[in-house]
Structure formats: structure tokens, C-alpha cells
Amino acid sequence: MERCEVVILGSGNVATHLAKAIDKHHHVAQVYSRNHAHASELANSLKDCTPTGNLDQLLTEADVYIVSISDDSIGNVIGAMPKVKGMVVHTSGSVGMESLAHLKNPIGVFYPLQTFSKDTMVDLSDVPFFLEASDENTLHRLEEFGSFLSNKIYYADSEQRKTLHLAAVFACNFFNYLLDISTEILGQKGYALDVLEPLIRLTISKAFEIGAHDSQTGPAVRGDMATINKHLGMLDTNQKEIYRILSQSIIDRHKNTLKYEQN
Amino acid sequence: MERCEVVILGSGNVATHLAKAIDKHHHVAQVYSRNHAHASELANSLKDCTPTGNLDQLLTEADVYIVSISDDSIGNVIGAMPKVKGMVVHTSGSVGMESLAHLKNPIGVFYPLQTFSKDTMVDLSDVPFFLEASDENTLHRLEEFGSFLSNKIYYADSEQRKTLHLAAVFACNFFNYLLDISTEILGQKGYALDVLEPLIRLTISKAFEIGAHDSQTGPAVRGDMATINKHLGMLDTNQKEIYRILSQSIIDRHKNTLKYEQN
Numbered sequence: 001m002e003r004c005e006v007v008i009l010g011s012g013n014v015a016t017h018l019a020k021a022i023d024k025h026h027h028v029a030q031v032y033s034r035n036h037a038h039a040s041e042l043a044n045s046l047k048d049c050t051p052t053g054n055l056d057q058l059l060t061e062a063d064v065y066i067v068s069i070s071d072d073s074i075g076n077v078i079g080a081m082p083k084v085k086g087m088v089v090h091t092s093g094s095v096g097m098e099s100l101a102h103l104k105n106p107i108g109v110f111y112p113l114q115t116f117s118k119d120t121m122v123d124l125s126d127v128p129f130f131l132e133a134s135d136e137n138t139l140h141r142l143e144e145f146g147s148f149l150s151n152k153i154y155y156a157d158s159e160q161r162k163t164l165h166l167a168a169v170f171a172c173n174f175f176n177y178l179l180d181i182s183t184e185i186l187g188q189k190g191y192a193l194d195v196l197e198p199l200i201r202l203t204i205s206k207a208f209e210i211g212a213h214d215s216q217t218g219p220a221v222r223g224d225m226a227t228i229n230k231h232l233g234m235l236d237t238n239q240k241e242i243y244r245i246l247s248q249s250i251i252d253r254h255k256n257t258l259k260y261e262q263n
Numbered sequence: 264m265e266r267c268e269v270v271i272l273g274s275g276n277v278a279t280h281l282a283k284a285i286d287k288h289h290h291v292a293q294v295y296s297r298n299h300a301h302a303s304e305l306a307n308s309l310k311d312c313t314p315t316g317n318l319d320q321l322l323t324e325a326d327v328y329i330v331s332i333s334d335d336s337i338g339n340v341i342g343a344m345p346k347v348k349g350m351v352v353h354t355s356g357s358v359g360m361e362s363l364a365h366l367k368n369p370i371g372v373f374y375p376l377q378t379f380s381k382d383t384m385v386d387l388s389d390v391p392f393f394l395e396a397s398d399e400n401t402l403h404r405l406e407e408f409g410s411f412l413s414n415k416i417y418y419a420d421s422e423q424r425k426t427l428h429l430a431a432v433f434a435c436n437f438f439n440y441l442l443d444i445s446t447e448i449l450g451q452k453g454y455a456l457d458v459l460e461p462l463i464r465l466t467i468s469k470a471f472e473i474g475a476h477d478s479q480t481g482p483a484v485r486g487d488m489a490t491i492n493k494h495l496g497m498l499d500t501n502q503k504e505i506y507r508i509l510s511q512s513i514i515d516r517h518k519n520t521l522k523y524e525q526n
Contacts, residue, residue: 072489094490114462115480120469126461154458163452166494167445171459172466173481174509175438179467180475180516182430189426195417196434197471198389199377203435204442204463206383208456212443217378218436226335227357231429238512245508246437249501253443 004145005029005086007059009077010068011038013116014091018068018149021124023047025148030059060084064145066110071095078103087138093165096158097132108133108142111161112150115172124149130156130164181239213253220250221257267408268292268349270322272340273331274301276379277354281331281412284387286310288411293322323347327408329373334358341366350401356428359421360395371396371405374424375413378435387412393419393427444502476516483513484520 004026008019011033019028023046031046033039036053043051052058058065060082067074067090074095078088087106090099093113100107109132114122129150133139139155146153156164179200183193206215219227228247232240267289271282274296282291286309294309296302299316306314315321323345330353332340337358341351350369353362356376363370372395377385392409394416396402402418409416419427442463446456469478482490491510495503 070485071487094493113458115465115469117469117473117478117480119473120465120478122465128458128461160452160454162493162497163448164454164458166497167448167454168459168462169481169494169506170441170448171445171456172462173479173483173513174506175441175463176466176470176475176479176481177509177513178433178438178441179470180479182434183475185426185430185433189423191423191427191430193434193471193475195376195391195427196431198391199431199435200438200467202378202383202385203439204467206378206380207439207442208460210380210382212439212446212456215380215383216436216439216443217380218432218439220436222333224334230357230425231432234425234429238515242508242512243432243437245505246440249505250436250440252501 003027004063005059005061006064006066007032007062007084007086008042008066008068009033009058010066011035011042012068012070013118014112015066015068016042016118017116017122017124018066018091018112019046021149022066023049026064026145029062032058055080056082058082058084062086064089065105066091067100074099087133087141089133089142093168094162096162097134098158101134106134106138106141108138109158109161110142110146111156111164113164113168115168125151128152128154130154130161132157132161181242185235185239216250216254218250220247221254223251223255266290267326268322268324269327269329270295270325270347271305271329271331272296272321273329274298274305275332276381277375278329278331279305279381280379280385280387281329281354281375282309284412285329286312289327289408292325295321318343319345321345321347325349327352328368329354330363337362350396350404352396352405356431357425359425360397361421364397369397369401369404371401372421372424373405373409374419374427376427376431378431388414391415391417393417393424395420395424444505448498448502479513479517481513483510484517486514486518 006026006028007030009032028046028049030050031039031043032052039051043049063086065088071092089108089110093111097109111130112127114127127150129146131142133142269289269291270293271278272295291309291312293313294302294306295315302314306312326349328351334355352371352373360372374393375390377390390413392413394405396405
């Protein structure tokens with residue numbers, strides 16, 4: 001695919017990381033945000049890019065329009081867009097491609113399976129992108145467009161993509177929350193999360209090497225109720241509920257296995 | 264500390280990893296397990312080591328006795344030990360040092376904060392060990408003993424150690440279980456956990472760089488109820504309960520922050 005003219009709709013974390021990476025290989029000509037100051041901030045960090053806070057002023061001749069805004073706003077923004085020429089894609093894990101279907105344009109989805117925050121650099125070349133498009137030709141063009149950003153370009157229909165996003169909530173968002181709870185517990189005795197770093201890194205290596213089911217360890221998988229009850233007595237109401245539900249679920253999943261018997 | 268004569272009581276995962284590492288710098292003279300075959304298997308993997316399945320046959324002149332068995336069995340084994348000469352330590356995160364207190368020996372705790380399984384090699388030099396001892400001299404000797412195994416030797420009293428163990432259950436055991444759930448969800452659409460690897464690794468880096476509380480992302484921290492409800496509809500009863508409790512807890516923790524407002 002030749003150098004494309006690109007319009008980014010959105011100025012949040014995903015929009016920002018994508019815009020900066022796309023700008024290296026293509027031309028991000030315009031950034032739209034309903035908040036003009038946010039559009040300006042992002043546009044100013046790119047080469048020859050104009051900000052706008054007004055959908056009516058959207059460039060109509062660009063090759064690719066990337067809608068990277070909150071899931072709830074996609075319908076409204078798509079509904080209010082002027083008629084444009086190029087392909088229109090969104091970047092959401094949990095919104096179906098059909099949300100773009102009333103556009104006459106070629107449509108698609110360009111979903112990066114990664115967590116983005118403003119202050120953390122991300123090497124997009126290692127990030128898996130999951131693509132979907134309204135037709136073979138659009139999919140092919142989207143693949144070419146994405147191949148400049150990442151080495152990991154996959155296909156996923158809307159159902160598959162929703163599943164990927166759901167799995168990511170467990171492995172990323174909920175995992176991070178467990179680290180938040182650990183940090184809080186450790187802090188009560190003056191320790192930082194760092195003391196757990198070797199443990200956390202090995203937990204991941206084992207899950208990828210032998211599978212998370214087989215690498216489960218801890219009091220619950222051993223059916224060690226004495227330790228479980230001791231731990232429940234050390235936790236506040238909210239942490240206790242989380243500990244109780246997760247332990248019971250691990251017990252239910254493993255109670256017929258050898259590990260459970262080992263206790 | 265000079266080369267020590269060591270007796271290992273136990274033949275499970277922790278006992279096995281410790282025995283093999285200790286054997287490089289000291290002499291593991293004997294391994295006890297109530298299951299003689301297990302004692303033999305471990306003893307045979309060490310240099311000049313005798314197995315026994317009988318506590319009465321325990322060597323009495325060793326320098327260090329390491330009790331590395333399930334928490335529930337520590338009391339029984341300590342109670343049935345013959346009178347021995349050296350220091351006696353256990354390796355448990357959640358059992359107090361006082362469980363060894365009726366011995367006349369110098370006593371202590373030698374707790375490695377790591378997850379051990381039979382088939383996964385662990386580099387102990389990177390593993391934090393948390394030590395406690397009945398007196399200054401014993402603590403000093405235990406420090407010297409441990410310094411051959413690991414570069415990370417810390418002190419923790421029994422309360423601190425229980426807290427470390429509890430935090431590790433969240434960051435290791437429960438985290439692994441989330442990966443187990445993710446693996447199951449991904450498998451329904453033909454994906455392996457590998458597609459989440461870059462996401463998981465970045466989640467960890469961010470938690471250590473900017474702190475887990477500040478790096479929280481996902482539908483719950485944004486108060487994105489539409490996505491949360493969609494996800495709940497895709498899960499089985501058990502997964503749904505876990506998703507619901509963790510999301511509600513994240514919402515409660517972040518509902519007065521800017522991230523929540525951003526949705």
C-alpha cells in the first residue's frame with residue numbers, strides 16, 4: 001500500500017499511540033476530537049496535521065478514517081460524519097463491525113490487543129492487530145496498511161474479537177487489580193511490590209510453558225483450608241470476598257486432581 | 264559459614280529445589296520423607312546422601328535441619344523428631360516460628376518467596392529469602408547459610424512473612440487462575456494464550472513502573488457498564504461471579520477518579 005492520507009477520529013490513549021505510529025509511514029492529515037484542545041495537542045505532535053473539533057470540517061478525500069473513541073460514542077460520531085471517500089474502521093474490541101454498516105464506504109475493524117496509557121511508550125511492532133473488513137479487497141488493503149505498524153496481523157470476526165477482549169479483561173485488567181491489592185497488603189508491612197517480581201515473572205513463564213491449569217499452585221489447589229481460613233482473617237471485607245470466590249473456584253476446578261490430594 | 268552438614272525433612276517441590284541448590288555449597292547428608300520412595304528419589308539426585316522414611320533414624324549431629332513439608336504436618340513431625348544438635352528451621356510462609364519453640368535447639372525460618380513445581384527449573388539466586396531466628400547468632404548463621412543460595416536475603420518476623428505469603432497468593436496463585444480462565448475463554452474461539460503475551464508483559468511493566476493503582480485500565484475503571492454487561496452475558500456462572508465481583512471492586516476503588524469520568 002502506498003503512503004495513505006489518514007484521518008484520526010479520537011484523541012485518547014489508543015488514538016494517540018496509533019496516530020504517532022501511523023505518522024511514521026503514512027500521513028495523518030487531520031485529528032478530530034469533540035474537545036478541540038485535545039485534537040490540537042495530538043495534531044501538534046504529528047507532521048503537517050490539522051486539528052478539528054467539528055465533524056462538519058472533516059477532510060472528505062482521505063484514504064483511511066480511523067474511529068478510535070469510546071465504544072458508547074461510536075454510533076453518534078458515525079451518524080454525524082459527513083460523506084467521506086475512503087475506508088472507515090474502528091479500533092474497538094467489543095463493538096461489532098456492523099456499527100459502521102450504514103456508511104456507504106468500505107468498512108472494517110483495526111483492533112490492537114494491547115493496553116495503552118498516555119505516559120507509557122508501546123512498541124506497536126510486537127502488538128497483535130486483529131482485522132475485519134466488509135470485503136476481501138478492503139481486508140487486503142487494511143492488512144497492507146497495518147503491516148507497516150506490526151509484525152502480528154491476524155484476522156478476527158466480531159465474535160472472535162469480543163472473545164479476545166473478554167479474555168484480555170481477565171489477563172490484564174483483573175490481573176492488574178490483583179497487583180493493586182497485593183501492593184496494598186504489602187504496604188501494610190512496609191514492603192513494595194518489587195519483592196514479588198521474581199514470583200510474578202516465573203508465574204507467567206510457567207503459564208506459557210506448561211499451561212496455567214497445570215501450573216496452578218497455592219493453598220486452594222492443595223485444599224489447604226487452614227491457610228485459607230488464616231488468610232481470610234487477615235483481609236478487609238472487599239478483599240475477603242475476592243479471596244473467597246477465587247479460592248472456591250480453584251477448589252471446584254481442581255478438587256478431583258492429585259494436587260488437591262497432596263495436602 | 265563453613266560447609267554445613269544439612270538434613271532435609273520433606274521431598275516436595277520446595278524441599279527438592281532447596282536440597283539441590285544447597286547441595287552445591289554444603290552437604291545434604293540425609294533426606295527424610297514419610298514416603299521412603301520419595302526420600303530415595305531426592306537423595307539419589309544428591310551427592311552422598313542417605314534417604315530415610317523413619318524419623319527415629321534421623322542423623323543427630325547435622326548443623327542445619329530444614330523442615331520443608333506441608334503446613335499442617337509441621338507440628339507432628341517436630342513433635343516426633345529425636346533430639347538433634349543443630350539449628351532447626353522451617354520454610355513456610357504462613358506458619359509462625361513459635362511452631363518450633365518447644366525444641367531446645369536454635370530455631371528459625373527460611374522462607375523462599377517463589378512458586379516451585381517439580382518440572383520447572385528455578386534460579387534461586389534471584390529468589391528473595393525471608394529469614395527469622397530465635398536469637399541474633401542464629402540469624403547471623405542463617406544469613407551466611409542463605410547467602411550461598413541467593414543475593415536477596417531479607418529479615419521478616421512471622422507477621423510480616425504471613426503478609427508476604429498472602430500478597431503472593433493474590434499476585435501468583437490468583438493471577439495464574441485468571442490466566443487459566445483466559446485460556447479457557449480464548450480456546451472457545453481457537454486462540455492460544457500466546458496472543459495475550461505482549462499485553463500481559465506490558466501490564467506487569469506498567470505496574471512496576473507507575474504502580475498498579477495508577478495503571479488500572481479496562482471497562483470497570485471507566486465505568487463502562489455497556490461493555491461489562493456484554494461480557495457478563497458471554498460467561499458461564501462461575502466466571503460471571505468472578506467478573507462481577509472484581510469489576511464492582513474496581514468501580515468502588517476508582518469511582519471518584521478522573522478515569523471513571525472519562526467514559
